Amino acid sequence: MGAGNAPSKKAAPTNSLLRNSAPIFAALGDETRLRLIAALCAGRAMSIAQLTSGTEITRQAVTKHLCVLADVGLVRDIKVGRERLWEFEPTQLEEARRSLEVIARQWDHALHKLKMAVER
Amino acid sequence: MGAGNAPSKKAAPTNSLLRNSAPIFAALGDETRLRLIAALCAGRAMSIAQLTSGTEITRQAVTKHLCVLADVGLVRDIKVGRERLWEFEPTQLEEARRSLEVIARQWDHALHKLKMAVER
DNA sequence: TTCATATGCTACCTCCTGGTTGCATTATAA
DNA sequence: TTATAATGCAACCAGGAGGTAGCATATGAA
Numbered sequence: 001m002g003a004g005n006a007p008s009k010k011a012a013p014t015n016s017l018l019r020n021s022a023p024i025f026a027a028l029g030d031e032t033r034l035r036l037i038a039a040l041c042a043g044r045a046m047s048i049a050q051l052t053s054g055t056e057i058t059r060q061a062v063t064k065h066l067c068v069l070a071d072v073g074l075v076r077d078i079k080v081g082r083e084r085l086w087e088f089e090p091t092q093l094e095e096a097r098r099s100l101e102v103i104a105r106q107w108d109h110a111l112h113k114l115k116m117a118v119e120r
Numbered sequence: 121m122g123a124g125n126a127p128s129k130k131a132a133p134t135n136s137l138l139r140n141s142a143p144i145f146a147a148l149g150d151e152t153r154l155r156l157i158a159a160l161c162a163g164r165a166m167s168i169a170q171l172t173s174g175t176e177i178t179r180q181a182v183t184k185h186l187c188v189l190a191d192v193g194l195v196r197d198i199k200v201g202r203e204r205l206w207e208f209e210p211t212q213l214e215e216a217r218r219s220l221e222v223i224a225r226q227w228d229h230a231l232h233k234l235k236m237a238v239e240r
Numbered sequence: 241t242t243c244a245t246a247t248g249c250t251a252c253c254t255c256c257t258g259g260t261t262g263c264a265t266t267a268t269a270a
Numbered sequence: 271t272t273a274t275a276a277t278g279c280a281a282c283c284a285g286g287a288g289g290t291a292g293c294a295t296a297t298g299a300a
Contacts, residue, residue, distance in 0.1 A: 018151065018154040018155060018158060019151055019154075021154070022148070022149055022150055022151040022154050023149070024149075025145045025146075025148035025149035025154075026145075026146065026149025026150065027149070028142070028145035028149070029142055029143070029144075029145035029146025029147070029148070029149045030142055030146065030287095030288085031138065031139055031142040032288090034138040034139075034141070034142050034145075034219075035138060037223060038138060038223065038226070041223055041226040041227045041230060042226070042230055043227075043230030043231065043233060043234055047246075047247090048246075048247065049245085049246060049247085057288085057289070057290090058289075058290065058291085059246090059247080060248095060249095060289080060290070060291085061288065061289050061290075063247080063248085064287085064288070064289080065288085068287090081246090081296095081297065081298070082245070082246050082247070082296060082297040082298065083245095083246060083247080083297095084246080084247065084248095088227060090224065090227055093220060093223060093224060093227075094224075096220055097217070097220045097221070097224070099154075100213060100216055100217045100220065101217070103157060103158065103161055103213060104210065104213060104214075104217070106158070106161040106162070107161045107163075107208060107210055107213075110161060110162055110163030111163065113163065114163055150257095150258085152258090167276075167277090168276075168277070169275085169276060169277085177258085177259070177260090178259075178260065178261090179276085179277080180259080180260075180261085180277095180278095180279095181258065181259055181260075183277080183278085184257090184258070184259080185258085188257090201266095201267065201268075201276090202266060202267040202268065202275075202276050202277070203267095203275095203276060203277080204276080204277065204278095
């Protein structure tokens with residue numbers, strides 16, 4: 001046993017906001033998925049075949065990406081005839097925006113405190 | 121050759137904003153890294169050992185996470201004596217916020233157009 | 241009915257990621 | 271000088287992610 005490799009026992013009181021938003025960021029963290037979201041943000045629901053044309057990857061890969069997005073609620077599907085139409089779901093995107101704002105606010109607050117301490 | 125498995129040839133004109141922000145979202149898409157960011161947002165720079173205590177993982181794992189964050193510019197390190205202090209870098213977080221806002225704006229715009237078309 | 245289209249499902253492959261251990265290196269402190 | 275603390279570095283491992291191919295199923299149209 002060596003140089004400080006053993007981790008601490010106690011877990012910090014987990015911030016549920018951050019825990020919930022990590023999967024959303026992970027889903028957003030892929031260029032192909034961001035393109036799919038951008039396409040669906042154009043407004044109208046699109047089928048898998050439509051979303052595949054305009055990509056370099058196969059229909060099956062697109063389906064997987066859509067499922068990843070659906071798992072975190074960024075996207076939703078409706079079955080219409082033999083097609084499966086996908087549409088954007090903005091709720092979870094708002095969740096992600098709130099998380100980033102919380103971080104930014106904490107940072108600004110820390111800077112403000114630091115400035116106060118320096119000027120005191 | 122089978123049932124619509126062949127992808128299209130032409131690539132869509134790639135939105136550079138989305139391409140650039142995907143790695144940032146990917147870096148944010150891990151609970152451990154979000155916790156590290158939250159810790160560093162408290163204001164003062166922290167050493168690897170400090171960031172490790174309060175986690176269930178090893179110092180080496182924390183180092184890897186910090187490197188992932190540094191690769192996308194979310195965090196920066198300064199060497200001080202035998203310590204290596206890490207601090208938050210808000211610039212790239214703003215980039216991520218802008219990306220989410222662009223998506224949200226496109227979505228709102230599409231909804232508005234849809235509403236206009238319906239009422240016409 | 242019969243064919244073509246849109247999709248579902250499964251197996252498979254490769255590479256990356258998160259994590260670990262072990263040992264070397266650097267720098268502070270006694 | 272000599273421990274000791276903080277970190278760097280490399281090898282290693284298991285599992286998941288992104289991607290593909292092949293075949294089955296369902297539905298619309300002729």
